[in-house]
Amino acid sequence: MIFALFTLLLLLLPSSHTFTFTFTRPLSFSSSYSSSSCLRMSKDVEYDFDVAIIGCGVGGHGAALHAKAQGLKTAVFSGRDVGGTCVNRGCVPSKALLAASGRVRDMQDSSHLQSLGITVEGEVKYDREAVAAHAKNLANTVKGNLEKSLIGLGVEIIEDRGVLMGPGKILADKSGRTYTAKDIILAPGSLPFVPPGVEVDEKTVYTSDGALNLEYVPEYVGIVGSGYIGLEFSDVFTALGSEVTFIEAMDNIMPTFDREIAKQAERMLIRPRAIDYRTGVFASEVKTGVVGEKPCTVKMIDAKTKEHVETLELDAVMIATGRVPNTKDLGLETIGVETNRGFIAVDENMRVKTSAEGGSIVDNVYAIGDCNGVMMLAHAASAQGISAVENICGRNHAVDHQSVPAACFTHPEIGMVGMTEEQAVEKAKEEGWELGKSQGSFRANSKALAEGEGAGIAKVLFNKDTEKIVGVHIIGIHAADLIQECANAMSAGTTVRELAMVVHTHPTLCEVLDEAFKGAVGMSAH
Numbered sequence: 001m002i003f004a005l006f007t008l009l010l011l012l013l014p015s016s017h018t019f020t021f022t023f024t025r026p027l028s029f030s031s032s033y034s035s036s037s038c039l040r041m042s043k044d045v046e047y048d049f050d051v052a053i054i055g056c057g058v059g060g061h062g063a064a065l066h067a068k069a070q071g072l073k074t075a076v077f078s079g080r081d082v083g084g085t086c087v088n089r090g091c092v093p094s095k096a097l098l099a100a101s102g103r104v105r106d107m108q109d110s111s112h113l114q115s116l117g118i119t120v121e122g123e124v125k126y127d128r129e130a131v132a133a134h135a136k137n138l139a140n141t142v143k144g145n146l147e148k149s150l151i152g153l154g155v156e157i158i159e160d161r162g163v164l165m166g167p168g169k170i171l172a173d174k175s176g177r178t179y180t181a182k183d184i185i186l187a188p189g190s191l192p193f194v195p196p197g198v199e200v201d202e203k204t205v206y207t208s209d210g211a212l213n214l215e216y217v218p219e220y221v222g223i224v225g226s227g228y229i230g231l232e233f234s235d236v237f238t239a240l241g242s243e244v245t246f247i248e249a250m251d252n253i254m255p256t257f258d259r260e261i262a263k264q265a266e267r268m269l270i271r272p273r274a275i276d277y278r279t280g281v282f283a284s285e286v287k288t289g290v291v292g293e294k295p296c297t298v299k300m301i302d303a304k305t306k307e308h309v310e311t312l313e314l315d316a317v318m319i320a321t322g323r324v325p326n327t328k329d330l331g332l333e334t335i336g337v338e339t340n341r342g343f344i345a346v347d348e349n350m351r352v353k354t355s356a357e358g359g360s361i362v363d364n365v366y367a368i369g370d371c372n373g374v375m376m377l378a379h380a381a382s383a384q385g386i387s388a389v390e391n392i393c394g395r396n397h398a399v400d401h402q403s404v405p406a407a408c409f410t411h412p413e414i415g416m417v418g419m420t421e422e423q424a425v426e427k428a429k430e431e432g433w434e435l436g437k438s439q440g441s442f443r444a445n446s447k448a449l450a451e452g453e454g455a456g457i458a459k460v461l462f463n464k465d466t467e468k469i470v471g472v473h474i475i476g477i478h479a480a481d482l483i484q485e486c487a488n489a490m491s492a493g494t495t496v497r498e499l500a501m502v503v504h505t506h507p508t509l510c511e512v513l514d515e516a517f518k519g520a521v522g523m524s525a526h
Contacts, residue, residue, distance in 0.1 A: 043251070045168075045180075049075045051392060052170055052181035054162035054330070057084020058091075059369035059381025060187035061146050066389040068153045068355070076155060078161030078168065083143040084189045086378040089209045092142050094232055095409060096135035096251065097214065100126070101239035102411045115452050126240065132214040147297065164331030183364045186344065188330060190323040190370035198224075198319055205288045205317045206298050208233070216291060218242055218315035222298050224283045226253050228408045230320035231269065235410045236271045245312065246277035249303050253277050258353040258420035258473045260459065265475055268455055269410050280440065281309050286317055325371040327391075335362050343373035343384065346397040350388040366391070375401050388503045403491035407480035412456055415483030418471030418490055427470070434464040439513030440525070442476040447509035453477040460486070460496065460516040467495035467521070468476045478509055485513060496520040 007108040051067045053060045056078035067074040086092060090170040106112070107124040150157055156286070158173035158179070170179050192207035194200050202210030207231050209425040217240045222229045226248045234244045246253060248313040253270070254262040278300060286297035295313040302309050325342040334340060338355045352367050353359035369381030383399045390397035405417040418429060421437070442448040442456040456476025461467050472486035484522075489499055499517040506509050515525040 006367070018133070020398050032272055033352070041316075045179045045182075046380050047168065049073050049179065049181040051075075051183050051185060051389070052162070052179060053077065053185045053187055054164075054387075055079065055084065055187035055189055055369070055371075056082045056146075056379040057187060057189045057369065058082070058086045058152075059189075059385045060185070062382030063187065063384075063385030063389055064150055064186050066155065066386045067392070068155050072389075072392075074155045075158055075181070076150065077158045077160060077172065079161035080159050082157070083139070087142050087146065088139050093135035093139045093212050094208070094236075097131065097140045097212065097236045098232060098409050098411075100131045100134055101236045105239040105411060112452050114448075117405060121319060125434065126215055128214060128240075131240075135212060135214070143317055155158060162327065164334050166334045174500070184457060185385065185388050186330070186365065186367040186371060187369050187381065188326045188371050190376065191326050192319065193324045194245060195224075195283070195321055197284050199288045200319060201288045203288070204315075205286055205319065206290060207319050214476065215290055220245075220314050221316045222283075222296075222314045223318045223320055224286070224298075225320035225322065226277065227256055227320065227322065228406075229263070230318070231408055231410055233318055233320065234273075234275055235269070237410060240412075243274040243386060244276075245314070246275065247281060247283050247298065247300060247312075248277060248279045249282050251280050256460045257414070258416065258459070258471075259422060261414060261416070261457075261473045261475050264457060265410075265414060268412065268475065273471070278310070279306070282306075283317075283370045286455045289315070289330075291315075298434065323376060325373065327371050335365060337362060342371075344371050346372045346374065347393045350384050350399075351391070372402055375404060377404065377406055380404050384484045400491055401434060403487050405483045405487040406482060407426065412453065412475060412477050413479040415474040415479035415481075417483055417487045418469065418470065419461065420471060420473070421459070421461055424470050430464070433466075435470075436462045436464040436467075436496075436520055438462070438497050438516045438520035440512040440519070442509075442512055444511045444515065444525075445509060448477055448512070449511050451477060456512075458482070458512045458516050460494050460513070462520055467497050468493060469496060469499075472513075476509075476512070482510055482513060485510060 050072040051074045053063050058078045060076055064074050064076050065101045067376055081099050104124060106119055115121060146464045158172055160174040163171045163173055164170045168180050168337055182441045192209060199205055201208060203409045211233055220243045221237055226246045236246055254265060280303045281300040282303050283298050284301045287297045289296040296317045298312045298317055300309045301307060327339055327342050327344060336354050337352060340356045345353040345359055345366050347353060350366045350368055352362040352365040354362060368384035368388055370376045387397045387399045402418055410415040422436050440458040443454040448454050458474040460469060461471040469490050474482055496517050500521050500523055504514040518525045
């Protein structure tokens with residue numbers, strides 16, 4: 001992953017910049033690394049490639065870079081979609097929308113500006129088309145940089161979608177040509193999940209794919225689902241002037257988040273804004289409308305009794321109910337693999353199994369990213385891609401998914417790594433250890449107060465017996481950046497006592513973590 005990010009950084013920076021880097025072994029990896037090439041051509045069979053990767057999202061790209069760095073003859077079947085969902089229809093363009101809409105929100109917050117001694121005269125306006133173009137241009141720039149990095153390193157890009165044709169064989173779907181490879185990495189990514197009964201036209205009823213186009217800003221939008229994607233788009237829509245209603249099937253809003261953080265998020269991200277919600281209901285029927293002429297309709301039923309509860313009329317509806325693996329017509333049957341709801345079963349080394357329960361290993365085939373369902377995050381896919389290549393090279397490796405962080409890029413942000421408090425309580429009870437909890441507050445942080453952003457907390461969960469961290473959850477300004485320190489500590493096995501003695505720069509936001517680490521061992525932060 002570091003190699004992929006370093007290559008991308010070099011492509012984005014002006015050539016006049018000069019940097020000196022010192023690299024150490026990534027903390028989340030535990031392989032016996034050798035700097036020597038691991039070219040692995042069979043003595044009996046000649047292959048077109050040592051490694052062929054089906055899919056060129058963040059996972060496939062990271063795998064290709066690492067494979068090439070190991071001296072392997074490498075090809076990627078891009079399906080004309082270099083960058084995949086993350087770059088073209090997900091992480092990257094959504095951050096552009098969040099950045100632009102966040103500026104609008106900040107400039108419209110007159111009380112916040114006045115507290116800093118700033119007055120903005122007149123109405124704060126935005127150009128919808130220009131905001132949408134910013135997202136599109138960013139995606140195109142990053143996509144181009146990824147493609148250049150592959151070409152520059154000598155990775156062969158096959159633009160067709162790859163389809164398995166049996167062990168070691170891949171069909172390029174457009175050209176009809178069959179290629180051979182000693183090892184194959186499957187990285188086809190995922191697609192938005194659309195529940196039964198939902199009509200999608202990507203105009204008035206849309207998934208995240210359509211929402212990113214920002215063809216218009218609806219006055220009243222319903223968002224089905226209140227996870228990462230739904231929360232981020234509620235941030236965009238409300239900043240640009242929309243009213244939002246969440247429709248959530250679970251009993252609580254933001255059901256996958258740590259409950260204490262979810263309550264904080266409700267207080268900070270929902271109540272002060274033009275947002276309401278319905279929980280414990282299914283959107284059993286969603287009908288498309290016509291922009292400016294006919295509303296969309298959402299029929300809701302009780303999640304338990306299935307009785308009709310309410311029907312809403314809205315200008316637009318966003319379906320944010322998760323994602324499903326893009327494994328249909330991949331040719332998995334030709335290598336004896338059965339999927340579970342489309343997911344490909346793998347072992348800890350990312351080796352493909354014939355089935356989830358009791359399946360055997362399929363030699364020389366690996367699956368990474370969203371298609372295996374282990375952890376559906378772009379950076380996890382990249383880590384898995386690197387791990388697969390390590391195993392291909394004969395260096396046993398498994399990704400430590402418990403130390404992989406995640407973030408929700410709302411304003412303010414949410415960052416997390418490891419177990420939620422609810423999960424940690426159950427784990428401690430099951431394994432017989434005592435759970436510790438310590439908290440730092442942004443209200444006591446000088447830098448946060450200087451920014452006028454004193455809302456939020458950082459919560460550290462740890463095993464009192466070993467003093468090792470089992471989870472960290474942060475909501476507050478730049479939480480997505482702050483969480484990385486905690487992920488690194490978890491990966492390295494650093495204890496809260498050791499972290500309490502680490503010096504943090506003053507005044508910085510990371511001191512909110514210093515407060516939590518010190519509190520965990522009975523110390524006080526100044």
